Amino acid sequence: MLTFDQLKFVVKYCVLTVVLNIGCGILVPLLMDVMTNIIADDSAQAVLTSESLQSFCAWIVMFAFLCWVIWEDGKRNTAYGRFDLFSSIICCAAMFLVYFAPVLFMDHATEIPKMLLTQYFVTSKWVNGSDYTSAVIIAQLLLIALLMAVYFVSHAIYLKKHPDV
Secondary structure (H helix, E strand, C coil): CCCHHHHHHHHHHHHHHHHHHHHHHHHHHHHHHHHHHHCCCHHHHHHHCCHHHHHHHHHHHHHHHHHHHHHHHHHHHHHCCCCCHHHHHHHHHHHHHHHHHHHHHCCCCCHHHHHHHHHHCHHHCCCCCCCHHHHHHHHHHHHHHHHHHHHHHHHHHHHHHCCCC
């Protein structure tokens, strides 16, 4: 059974994943398009406006922000004795489900919801642009694996600095 702190941890990362995904999926490509107006070179503009590059950059920005947050949470959870494998696994599963579940409705969606879902999955297009299901699975599993590695490294470094915890 999850404690209230563990439940709060899981819900925080699920909401943060959705909000960052939407924000990065909109803002990063928009900023890259603005940058193309500054650059006069046509070949550089073609590279910057590439959907795959914009998608990868959005994924990297989302990962970097989540990485920073989870690094701090790893230290804090270790310091307060709340670091445990069970809540980490539940958090990973919930983050994956929150991100993956909408792709199941992609084929059955009408025009406007399909357009919204396409925008929601911008951060995964770099993996496999045409097949959203595999792209979402691969991108999200990679994200979660890297974030959990950061979480455990943060824990280990904190324990090394503070062996009395």
